[in-house]
Amino acid sequence: MTNSQRTPGVVAGRLDQATYNSNFDDLHPPFDAHEAAVAADRCYFCFDAPCTTACPTEIDVPMFIRQIQSGDPDNAALTIFSRNILGGMCARVCPTETLCEEACVRNAAEGAPVEIGQLQRYATDHLMAQGVQPFGRAAATGRRIAVVGAGPAGLSCAHRLAVMGHDVAIFDARDKPGGLNEYGIASYKTTNDYASFEVDWLMKIGGITFHQGRKLGENLSLDELQGEYDAIFLAIGLAGVNALRTEGESKANVGNAVDFIAGLRQAADVSTIPVGRDVVVIGGGMTAVDAAIQSRLLGAENVTMVYRRGRENLSASTYEQELAASKGVQIILNAQPVAFNGDAVIESVTFAYTDNGPGGPRLSDETFTLRADQVLKAIGQSLDGVPGVIETADGKIVVHGPGRTSLRGVWAGGDCAAGGNDLTVTAVANGRDAAEDINASLTGQAARAAE
Incomplete structure (x- = not known):
């Protein structure tokens, strides 16, 4: 343990560079051809x-597994x-342990x-490494x-x-495309700037332009888009962060987990993240x-995750819970914060069971009270x-059929x-199905199908 690691407060550089490199290396190293063949069998x-x-x-x-088995990873x-143009990312971040x-x-x-x-990653990586977009435009x-x-x-x-x-214009409030894949996923799951690489590969299809710094409701309006485009697809995510509304929540070093993760993902050197x-x-x-x-991987000595309900209500998968425990994260259930303690800076948090x-x-x-010099809120x-x-319900946009x-x-x-489940793979399916319906609507296929 370094002196920096024992230092209280929120500081950068708690570990040596070699440890950072090891901690943030690929969570699951990719298969080679032999390993893929054995797994496919x-x-x-x-x-x-x-x-x-x-x-x-x-x-x-x-x-696709049979194609790998026969030595044809590109097909x-x-x-x-x-079915899933972001299959490379999904191979890395999907909770496959609860799905396929x-x-x-x-x-x-x-x-x-x-x-x-892992087999999906092997196939998609093999094709994408060639730098060619396999689909052509009509x-x-x-x-x-x-x-x-x-x-x-x-x-x-898109x-x-x-x-x-069709010609597509993508508008986004951030500087870089990718959304959750670029800003919201743990760094050890998507190493080597994979999210940007995947977007660049996808955009090689042509016919797509990206407009950064455009946020709906600020410098972009639905009226403006409706006057200029034949159809609109809203994929604006959930940008608002819920508040706890607990005493002392505004103290220094009490922040949002999504901002913490985004800062880490965009850092050129993770050792600079306090x-x-x-x-x-x-x-x-x-x-x-x-x-x-990631707090543990950055050098935090004690990391405790506290959730107000029981284990059966945790939305994190069992695999992810076990991964957290393996990294030294303590999980406390059935407890809710009632006070953030300290003067201007957080010193501890009091919870009620x-x-x-x-x-x-x-x-x-x-x-009970936990010592804390940093608090990260991840409450939705x-x-x-x-x-x-646009009609909304339960804080989301109401949709019918394929996203109408x-x-x-x-x-x-x-x-x-x-109606979604906040998974990358579900979002991909939503976008794909909406595109099919938009196309059918614009070309008259939907009307003919209804006759």
Whole structure:
């Protein structure tokens, strides 16, 4: 342990450079050709393919694994990309342990699934390394579509529309495209600036322009877009951050986990990111886990994740919980913060244990206090700046069918749309399906189908 690691307060450089490099190396090193062949041989190639059914983008898993088995990873990649153009990122960040791999029949036969995620990464990496966009554009239609939000849903929608021959303009509030993939995922899951590489590869399809620094409700309006474009797809994510509304929440070094993760993802050198010695993360989802683990990897000595409900309500998967524990993160359940203590700067957090009833968690009289020189809040995000003309419910945009909103000519998908599960792969499916419906609407196919 370095002197810096023992230093209280939020400081950078707690570890030596070699340790940083090791800590933020690839979480799952990629397969080589031999490892991929061995893993592919374990597939039963099930006719009913429960793994495909479990995939939100419905990738034909047995097909692409058989293609890998036969020594054809490029066609395996095409099988993947035809359903999920961000299949490379999804191979890295999808909770495969609760989706395709959980459904794998090898679980029952041997207690371990086929490593579908790793095989998907092997195939997609093999093709993408060649630097060629495998899809071509159809003849130009003359139609122009605006996509608001350059995250997984927006990128998926834009690519599918471009393949169909439409021209697409993507607007995003940030400087770089990618959305959650670029700013919101743990660095050890997407090393070597993979998110930017993937976007550059996707944009080689042509017909897509990116407009940075444009935020709906500020310097971009629906009226403006409706007057200029034939259709609009909203993929604006959840930019608002929920507040705890707890005494002392505004103290220094009490921040949002999403901002912490974004800063880490954009840092050229992770050793420059300050972190506390005693870090408390409040929340029970993937953002909380990513913030907690990365705090430990940056050199925090004590990291505690606190969630107000029981383990059965944690949205972070069992695998992610176990990963956090393996990195030294302590998880405390059924506890809610009631006070952030200290003068101007956070020194500790007082929690009350909770009892879960029909109306949600209830505070008990029993409390405890955790020392903290940094607090990261990961209690969920909300829609920010939705136009009032679009119907919303439970803090998200109401959609019907393949993303149709209550406003004619406007579709929505991804985290901002109701009914999703806040997964990258689901956002990709939303964008793809909306693109198909937008195309059908613009070309008259939807009307003919209804006749």
